[in-house]
Amino acid sequence: MCLSFIMQKDDCDTDPEFRFPENNMKYYDHILNRMKNGPLEQWSQILRSKINTAFSSENHANNSMWMDILSSLPDNPPVYPEVINGAIRFADEDEEKELRDRIQSKLMSLHPWRKGPYSIHGVHIDTEWRSDLKWDRLINHIQPLNGRTILDVGCGSGYHCWRMALEEARLVIGIDPYMISVYQFLAVNHFSKKLPLTVLPVGIEDVSPELNAFDTVFSMGMLHHRRSPLDHLYQLRGCLRSGGELVLETLVIKGETGEVLVPEKRYAKMRNVWFIPSPKTLESWLKRCGFKNVRIVDVTRTAEKEQHATEWMRFESLADYLSTDDPSLTIEGLPAPVRGILIAEKP
Numbered sequence: 001m002c003l004s005f006i007m008q009k010d011d012c013d014t015d016p017e018f019r020f021p022e023n024n025m026k027y028y029d030h031i032l033n034r035m036k037n038g039p040l041e042q043w044s045q046i047l048r049s050k051i052n053t054a055f056s057s058e059n060h061a062n063n064s065m066w067m068d069i070l071s072s073l074p075d076n077p078p079v080y081p082e083v084i085n086g087a088i089r090f091a092d093e094d095e096e097k098e099l100r101d102r103i104q105s106k107l108m109s110l111h112p113w114r115k116g117p118y119s120i121h122g123v124h125i126d127t128e129w130r131s132d133l134k135w136d137r138l139i140n141h142i143q144p145l146n147g148r149t150i151l152d153v154g155c156g157s158g159y160h161c162w163r164m165a166l167e168e169a170r171l172v173i174g175i176d177p178y179m180i181s182v183y184q185f186l187a188v189n190h191f192s193k194k195l196p197l198t199v200l201p202v203g204i205e206d207v208s209p210e211l212n213a214f215d216t217v218f219s220m221g222m223l224h225h226r227r228s229p230l231d232h233l234y235q236l237r238g239c240l241r242s243g244g245e246l247v248l249e250t251l252v253i254k255g256e257t258g259e260v261l262v263p264e265k266r267y268a269k270m271r272n273v274w275f276i277p278s279p280k281t282l283e284s285w286l287k288r289c290g291f292k293n294v295r296i297v298d299v300t301r302t303a304e305k306e307q308h309a310t311e312w313m314r315f316e317s318l319a320d321y322l323s324t325d326d327p328s329l330t331i332e333g334l335p336a337p338v339r340g341i342l343i344a345e346k347p
Helices: 022-034 041-054 063-071 097-108 131-141 159-166 179-189 229-239 279-288
Strands: 082-084 087-090 118-120 123-125 149-153 171-175 197-200 214-220 240-252 292-301 338-345
Touching: 022 041, 063 179, 082 159, 087 159, 097 123, 131 159, 131 240, 131 292, 131 338, 149 159, 159 171, 159 197, 159 214, 179 197, 214 229, 229 240, 229 279, 240 279, 279 292, 279 338
Parallel strands: 087 118, 149 171, 149 214, 171 197, 214 240
Antiparallel strands: 082 087, 118 123, 240 338, 292 338
16 A cells, blocks of 8 residues: 555646645545544544645645656656665666666755665665664564554654565554655655555644554654653654554663753754753653653664765765764764663553
8 A cells, every 4th residue: 555646747737836736635545545434534534635735835835846856757667675784675776777867866856865775776875864773773672563553753754664564564654744755755655566654744743632543653853853842742642542652762861860951052053952851861751641661772872874974965964963072072062962762652
């Protein structure tokens, strides 16, 4: 059940008033229909208008350009993806150079690629983040994903959604309000045979409150960007069914229960980092929000091997955020990025 969003050129009006055509909602109809007659039905009823709004020119001026890129991708026969050396790979490298160059040019037009890596018909997308390393740190600590209904909050281009689907999940729904991430997922998805996953152009605020529907909810790299971290934890709890599992990954600091770093201005050049708790503090927050069986399963300092600038993400990255005199500190003199993974259960 892979959702393709690809349209033919004459289906896509590229003038400044472009709006995602209602008759092309059929590319989401499969997922919306699958959400009916169950705990996700309430949410499915409001998603149609949110999806259409997200793809309007009023929402983002680049929508028509990005849709045109999708519509011009070569029509290779779709293939089942596999994981090779951490990359989600679609087909091998035995394609003609002209085709590889065409694919690379189109996909490069969706710069910057943050989450990955991917390999598509011989085109290796060397993303800023080696998201496979994070996956390797958590996969052996969580409940098996086969047969589960999963929500991935702030999923980016959907790398981890692919990994979840390849674990034989029943349904994977990624959400991300940043349209470039959604188009990147749709571009990758263009080359894939059907799998039960999609990325919706919405945020956590667009999920129906107290949905109580998902077996597993992932929130990775989101909590430190929330002005109210406890509200975010309550939102995540409301998405889970009773007995469902939360997988939470975020920036942490060294310290005991109650210790939290609140950057005065920026953290690693980022304006939108609000609270960085110690792992034990985060554990106490989860318990305060009603989770049980809370456990810290990994704490790892971010290395340049995992986050770095590449030709597919040419902006500043981790090396530019650290002090040149002491790489254990950020450029602002704060502790360098360390990420923790916690697992918890909804009663």
